[in-house]
Amino acid sequence: MSTATSTQILLASRPTGWPSPENFTTTTTELAELAPGEVRVRNEFVSVDPYMRGRMNDSRSYVAPYALGERITGGAVGRVIASADGTLAEGTLVLHQHGWSDTIQAPAATFSALPEVPGVPSSLHLHILGMTGMTAYVGLTAIAQLREGETVFVSGAAGAVGTATGQLAKLLGAGRVIGSAGSPEKVALLTQKYGYDAAFDYKDGDVAGQLAAAAPEGIDVFFDNVGGDHLEAALAAFNDGGRAALCGAISAYNATEAPAGPRNLTNLITRGLRLEGFTLGHYLHLAGEFRERVTPWFAEGRIAYDETVVDGIENTVEAFLGMMRGQNTGKMLVRI
Amino acid sequence: MSTATSTQILLASRPTGWPSPENFTTTTTELAELAPGEVRVRNEFVSVDPYMRGRMNDSRSYVAPYALGERITGGAVGRVIASADGTLAEGTLVLHQHGWSDTIQAPAATFSALPEVPGVPSSLHLHILGMTGMTAYVGLTAIAQLREGETVFVSGAAGAVGTATGQLAKLLGAGRVIGSAGSPEKVALLTQKYGYDAAFDYKDGDVAGQLAAAAPEGIDVFFDNVGGDHLEAALAAFNDGGRAALCGAISAYNATEAPAGPRNLTNLITRGLRLEGFTLGHYLHLAGEFRERVTPWFAEGRIAYDETVVDGIENTVEAFLGMMRGQNTGKMLVRI
The missing domain is CATH 3.90.180.10 (Medium-chain alcohol dehydrogenases, catalytic domain)
Structure with missing residues (x-):
């Protein structure tokens, strides 16, 4: 050799x-x-x-x-x-x-x-058919327990997990799916390519106001990749009984001082909300279920990716x- | 007449x-x-x-x-x-x-x-055998899903809900129960009368440090009546897979400006934690179960109250x- x-x-x-x-x-x-x-x-x-x-x-x-x-x-x-x-x-x-x-x-x-x-x-085994797609799937199903017809908000929706999440949410029966992203180009991609019903640019500021405008009847499920003001905005927009799957907090990863949390956590009590964090390592037993459900959707050309x-x-x-x-x-x- | x-x-x-x-x-x-x-x-x-x-x-x-x-x-x-x-x-x-x-x-x-x-x-129908006792019961069972042998932390533990919570946690199988209260007299009552294994005075400050000392092996369940620094302390002390039942946030009720949330919410992700708020109105279907389980404990003299x-x-x-x-x-x- x-x-x-x-x-x-x-x-x-x-x-x-x-x-x-x-x-x-x-x-x-x-x-x-x-x-x-x-x-x-x-x-x-x-x-x-x-x-x-x-x-x-x-x-x-x-x-x-x-x-x-x-x-x-x-x-x-x-x-x-x-x-x-x-x-x-x-x-x-x-x-x-x-x-x-x-x-x-x-x-x-x-x-x-x-x-x-x-x-x-x-x-694809490194994203849509691998850990990335499965993260989206587990967050929507095992963690947030998405139900037919519900409104879903995904933060950082143009990222690898986010693009999978919006499409899987729709395929799993969500009524309306809203995403945030960090540039006008990404925002356009979300609605034009990734099946989002509405999207906004969080770099325009006022995340809470933009979310409220995009979800006038409130949200039921929040899939969070960002944390920070996105979490605060979701807590304000949640309908009673809303559930958040906390997957990432990219807003905090490079902070040298931990940022303060949302000011409206008491909404958890008054509206009966649930925040649950997860990492895929604890849900690997769902890998078979994930592949069985998602591979056909992919084969049918119903899942786009970048x-x-x-x-x-x-x-x-x-x-x-x-x-x-x-x-x-x-x-x-x-x-x- | x-x-x-x-x-x-x-x-x-x-x-x-x-x-x-x-x-x-x-x-x-x-x-x-x-x-x-x-x-x-x-x-x-x-x-x-x-x-x-x-x-x-x-x-x-x-x-x-x-x-x-x-x-x-x-x-x-x-x-x-x-x-x-x-x-x-x-x-x-x-x-x-x-x-x-x-x-x-x-x-x-x-x-x-x-x-x-x-x-x-x-x-008693206004507290231990009524809404108060049932709030403690629902928070520990339906929300936090307390399991045999787990360590439970209760904030504001000398209040009406808190005194019920510690005792019910023990009767439901908790291993170790820790409470916080706002005076040395209340702290003494928690361990002497209400079955808490450890208690501390949050007015002494450093809630996180006091909790860590009382729960050297971490906590699994947090029953929160206070919010604020208690929630931040619990998030720091949680073992993987910990669950919080958020029942009250007395620390925030009179604030004219909403206080910032905990700085360590990313622990939700890294440790797979769950925060769930609740109000009793959504759990009234558990009233029968509550009375069936708790009334005998009360009749046996196993529940103290003030x-x-x-x-x-x-x-x-x-x-x-x-x-x-x-x-x-x-x-x-x-x-x-």
């Missing part, structure tokens, strides 16, 4: 506030010969996700912080290019959590073989920072 | 911030002859409750605001002293919502006959204001 190398992105220092390129280092190492039971995978796509920012802090969270000097781990999809294990043959498409590298070598058990479906690009693709492992940090600044439409990916 | 009078307390003006005696007027009127279908009830006890403060505002809430110039309505227990209706004989003990008056005359259908159990004072009793309808406003300031231990009542 000829000498192979792996280029990886490591966490060099913990960001304070917004991360910058100096917080990361790129290193290229030679790979050893495969040990028995190992495979070598050449990645096709590497995922950059908001939750990674939380893991760069050294604080208690639902997953352990990244260690300094180690590779940023996370979702990626690639193909086996060499195998010393009977279960994964060369050429197999695989999903894994080894993260930010172009080539990875590890025990075969740390990779999952993926079905290769004609017309389904491998990148990808923002950056080329080259050396541009991964730039892709991550761009995603944090909201420069992506749909799922942000690095193509190797 | 000799001429009878009714002394009532009316809302004269809407309080801004803390209510004061000027917001109320006391009026005594002669009662007309009983019309067919009416009864006249002499109250024994009249209830003053935190939720009444909310109804004094002219704002959307779970019950309509009080009208200016009209009687403050709410729970009371009394005895029929004259009847022009076949269903309620003179002498019957009744529960009703006619509120702050010494004598009330109204259609018989607006009163509910109460069982007279030896050793059960009539006042009452703070003020005498005389003319002192009702004082009783209400005292309750808002935390001067009561257990249920605040006006004895007629």
